[in-house]
Amino acid sequence: MIKNFRLSVLIRLLIISALITLLVYFLLVDVRYLRSVYIVFFLVVAIIEFIWYVDKTNRDFTSFLLSLLQEDFTTTFQEKGKGKSFKNLYGALNKITKKFEQISSAKEIQHLYLEALVDHLRVGIISFDKNGKIHMMNLALQKMFDRPQMAFLSNLSGIDERLPNLLLEIKPKENRLLKVKVKDELLHLSIHASEFLLDKEFYKLISIQNIKNELDSNELDAWQKLIRVLTHEIMNSVTPITSLSGTLRQIVENSPHDDQTIDKVTQGLEAIELRSKGLQNFTDAYRKLTKIPTPNYTSLNLDKLFKRIIILVQDQSKDIEIKIEIAQEMQIMGDKDLLEQVFINLVKNGIEALEGRKLPVLRVKAWQDDQTHIAISDNGSGIDEDKIDKIFIPFFTTKKEGSGIGLALSRQIIRLHNGNIGVTSVPGEGTTFIVSI
Incomplete structure (x- = not known):
């Protein structure tokens, strides 16, 4: 008291x-x-x-x-x-x-800020101690590997059995490259390491970045340079041949010679002229890869865009069930003509893949997160695993009469829109192309 x-x-x-x-x-x-x-x-x-x-x-x-x-x-x-x-x-x-x-509150706020900052990065970040215990794995890496937060590095063996040992063995300031497959998508990983000391214990900080897009872009640039050189050299040769063969044909036709000789010379010159024109048309077609115009950005309604495309290809898709799953109000920014060319090409590829299939279905689906994703799927014959990495290479084709520039041209157009186009396929079950813009 x-x-x-x-x-x-x-x-x-x-x-x-x-x-x-x-x-x-x-x-x-x-x-x-x-x-x-x-x-x-x-x-x-x-x-x-x-x-x-x-x-x-x-x-x-x-x-x-x-x-x-x-x-x-x-x-x-x-x-x-x-x-x-x-x-x-x-x-x-x-x-x-x-x-x-107050100190604890400030420390917690700083921790939350740094955690949000790391999660905001588009580069995958992972931190672990010498025992392989994971202390931090940001959202970008979780999304890249399609895995939730993990407790130990050994859990990464489910993605690729080489990955845990590589992360443990990589030295500070060292850079490694590794190819892994996640959900049927091939990732080209660039892995960089550093170390830091915290409470008298060393921790390893790893940054992991998928550089497949950059590699594809460099590969495409190399092909473009090759195409320019080939076009220049071929055109320098084809133009005079075409002109000369036409002139010789006129001279032979207007000169008094033996009929049999004239016929043979005329037929030969016609063959030269036709082949020259064919070669000239060939180079004109591939020249398109190096002369894509700069996109003229406008707001596009995806639902209307695909309904218009389906009307254009309806003669080729009479026996195919086409399902469009796109919200009527969904909009994207892009060049109408260029994107329409890409989607027409992908839809036609799907229709051709369904030829001769029972109950053929072509599905177009779109959704949005930080990007807009458009998936065009078919239940056709699919693409062989040894060919799926090559289908975007210029001149490569799996079709008997294909030119091999459709998908290469489509990828370049999507890259001009700061996007990406990928493909997954299961032989005998179907193929899905996903355009992300």
């Missing part, structure tokens, strides 16, 4: 002194042993209570330290009614608790 510490101590000392005085009186003066026993009992209780009360400061201080150790900042001490010195002591303890709470 009495909160002032000094007064409480003084009262307890007076009570103990009075009990000692009574004990001496009943032992030496009045000689009452039974009462002396009672007084001894109360005296012991009073001394124990006095020690417990005095020791309360130590208990409070211990409670304060344990609260800090356990990061529990809800413990506070009553400052008033205990005298000036205890008011100052408990006030200081409360201020220290508040300061630690």
Whole structure:
């Protein structure tokens, strides 16, 4: 009931002194042993209570330290009614608790900020200790590997059995390349490592980036340069041949010679002329790969775009069930003519793949996240695994009468829109092309 510490101590000392005085009186003066026993009992209780009360400061201080150790900042001490010195002591303890709470809060905010910053990166980031325990794996890497947060590096063996050992063995500032397959998509991974010391323990920080798009872009640039050289050289040869063969034909036709000789020369020159024109048309077709115009961006309604495309190919798709799963309000930014050319090419490829199939179905589906994705799927014969990596290479074709530039041209157009086009296929079951813009 009495909160002032000094007064409480003084009262307890007076009570103990009075009990000692009574004990001496009943032992030496009045000689009452039974009462002396009672007084001894109360005296012991009073001394124990006095020690417990005095020791309360130590208990409070211990409670304060344990609260800090356990990061529990809800413990506070009553400052008033205990005298000036205890008011100052408990006030200081409360201020220290508040300061630690602020530091902990700032640390938590900084941690959340750094975590959000790492998750915002488009490069995959993973951090682990020397035992292979994963401490951080950002969203970009989870999305790249199509896996949730993992506990240990060994779990990555489900993606590729070489991956855990490579991450453990890679040295700081070293760069490694690795090809892995995730959900039927081939990834070209560029892996870079660094190390840092935290609480006297080394951690390894790995950045993982899929550079397939960059490799494809460089490959396409190389092909474009080759095409320019080939076009230039072929055209330099074809143009005079075409002109000369036409002139010779006119001279032979207008000159008096033996009919049999004239016929043979004329037939030969006609063959030269026709072949020359065919070669010229050949080079004109492939020249398209190097002369795609800069996209003229406008807002396009995807649903209307594909309905218009289906109308254009309806004569070729009479026996095919076509399903379009696109929200009517879905919009994208792009060049109408260029994107229409890409989607017509992909739809026609799907229709051709369904030739001779029972219950043929062509499905067009679109969805949006950070990009717009358009998937064009068929349940056709599919593409062989040894050919699927080559179908975007200029001049490569799996068709008997194909030119081999349709998909290469489509990929280049999508790249001009800062997008990507990929393919997954299961032989005998079907193929899916996914355009992401």
